[in-house]
Amino acid sequence: MTIFSGIVVFYGIMSVIGFVSMWRDKRKAQQHEWRTPEATLLMIAFLGGALxxxxxxxxxxxxxxTAKFQLFVPLAILLHATLWILWIRS
Incomplete structure (x- = not known):
């Protein structure tokens, strides 16, 4: 596996984790159960799960x-896209 394909797999796994974490938190909110902290959800996004x-x-x-999510999730996507472009061009 090349570095590039490893990074793609990493982003894919993190995106699945991001999706499942948000879906689970929504279900917990509907059931009035313990929720995932917003900081954790945002950290997952910034670690590669933003998509x-x-x-x-x-x-x-x-x-x-939620203003934090409206701002920071697209910002995380922009940050990672910028890093990808810089890495590919180097």
Missing amino acids: GTLLAMQLVRHKTR
Whole structure:
């Protein structure tokens, strides 16, 4: 496995984790159970799961009105896209 394909797999796994974490938190909120802290959800996004987090925000309508998520999840995507471009061009 090349470094590039390893990174792609990493982002794929992190996106699945981001999606599942958001979906689970939404279900817990509906059931009035213990929730995942917002800081944890945002950390998952910044560690590479932002695409999955954003997808879950739209599909399960979770955290779409929360300013932190409206700002930081797209910012995480932009940050990672910039790092990808810089890495590919080097």
